[in-house]
Amino acid sequence: xxxxxxxxxRIAGISACVPKKTLLNRDYKWIKEKERDQVIHTIGVETRHxxxxxxxxxxxxxxxxxxxxDKLAWERNDINLLVFVSQSRDYIIPSTSAIxxxxxxxxxxxxxIDINLGCSGYVYGLSVIGSLMKTTGLQKxxxxxxxxSNVTSCYRDKSTYxxxxxxxxATALELKPGHQPMQFNLQTDGSGYDAIIIEDGGVRxxxxxxxxxxxxxxxxxxxxxxQISLNGIEVFNFSLREVVPNIKTTLKHFNRQLDEFDFLxxxxxxxxxxxxxxxxxxADPAKVPYSLRDFGNTSCSxxxxxxxxxxxxxxxxxxxxxxxxxxxxxxxxxxxLVQTDGIIIPEITEQEAVSTQxxxx
Numbered sequence: 001x002x003x004x005x006x007x008x009x010r011i012a013g014i015s016a017c018v019p020k021k022t023l024l025n026r027d028y029k030w031i032k033e034k035e036r037d038q039v040i041h042t043i044g045v046e047t048r049h050x051x052x053x054x055x056x057x058x059x060x061x062x063x064x065x066x067x068x069x070d071k072l073a074w075e076r077n078d079i080n081l082l083v084f085v086s087q088s089r090d091y092i093i094p095s096t097s098a099i100x101x102x103x104x105x106x107x108x109x110x111x112x113i114d115i116n117l118g119c120s121g122y123v124y125g126l127s128v129i130g131s132l133m134k135t136t137g138l139q140k141x142x143x144x145x146x147x148x149s150n151v152t153s154c155y156r157d158k159s160t161y162x163x164x165x166x167x168x169x170a171t172a173l174e175l176k177p178g179h180q181p182m183q184f185n186l187q188t189d190g191s192g193y194d195a196i197i198i199e200d201g202g203v204r205x206x207x208x209x210x211x212x213x214x215x216x217x218x219x220x221x222x223x224x225x226x227q228i229s230l231n232g233i234e235v236f237n238f239s240l241r242e243v244v245p246n247i248k249t250t251l252k253h254f255n256r257q258l259d260e261f262d263f264l265x266x267x268x269x270x271x272x273x274x275x276x277x278x279x280x281x282x283a284d285p286a287k288v289p290y291s292l293r294d295f296g297n298t299s300c301s302x303x304x305x306x307x308x309x310x311x312x313x314x315x316x317x318x319x320x321x322x323x324x325x326x327x328x329x330x331x332x333x334x335x336x337l338v339q340t341d342g343i344i345i346p347e348i349t350e351q352e353a354v355s356t357q358x359x360x361x
């Protein structure tokens with residue numbers, strides 16, 4: 001098992017940015033009002049922030065990072081590591097992390113890498129950047145995590161369109177000798193890779209005209225092979241089968257207790273899944289924050305977005321023990337146990353649909 005801990009790495013701050021444009025699920029006319037009400041009740045999503053054409057994940061992460069760096073008053077020349085986690089990068093090539101390194105005016109001594117992960121991306125991203133900082137001695141790093149899931153979601157697909165929101169986040173980390181270790185338990189089951197998938201557009205299935213043809217997959221579920229396909233039953237069963245055992249194994253391995261944690265922050269999959277998991281764990285509802293109602297499922301950015309919007313005040317005021325649980329596409333899932341100590345968390349910002357990335361060539 002990928003059970004390990006990373007000592008001496010501290011989260012200094014977290015920020016989040018969403019597109020200014022919002023959509024209300026009660027206005028979703030593809031399905032009738034009665035079914036619409038049922039969908040909203042089941043998934044727990046009323047409002048979503050969605051990107052406009054030309055607005056990118058990197059734009060949102062850039063704004064979140066700019067705001068956080070200003071609040072932290074960090075010297076940009078001191079930042080030598082940038083990790084970008086997303087499934088909606090700017091281009092097939094080059095890496096989006098390289099673009100962000102330049103836009104953020106970080107030094108050319110900065111190491112910048114992309115990680116292609118969705119729902120589990122924040123927990124995995126923390127493990128990667130934390131490990132790199134601890135083993136290399138790099139003092140300060142930025143973890144930029146976000147997705148634009150609506151770009152690939154079809155309006156005529158009731159299983160995906162009402163669910164997803166768009167967001168970008170920034171997490172600043174620094175080496176601090178003696179800081180309590182971040183503890184991880186990370187897992188993968190690639191046999192379920194097609195539970196959440198965009199079938200065409202990669203090298204396996206290079207797109208052609210047929211890739212854009214609409215096909216019916218169920219009642220009220222239409223999409224092309226260039227749009228996201230979600231097997232809801234399989235994802236639900238996977239979540240209930242794997243997430244709670246992963247959490248319990250993590251607690252046992254590190255000799256921790258669930259009730260010692262101030263907050264249990266789940267990936268915001270949907271309300272039915274998350275509430276079922278909470279009840280299976282017998283977790284106190286007051287300790288399980290939700291951002292689903294106002295933002296939807298924002299893929300890999302859902303955990304930091306939830307932290308910023310729901311429990312930011314508590315984390316600013318005093319140290320908190322956090323359990324972070326992420327699960328989904330891949331299939332991939334994991335738990336992170338994190339100790340904070342009064343970190344910087346600016347209020348969430350909204351971004352107008354104006355891309356600041358200049359086009360070259």
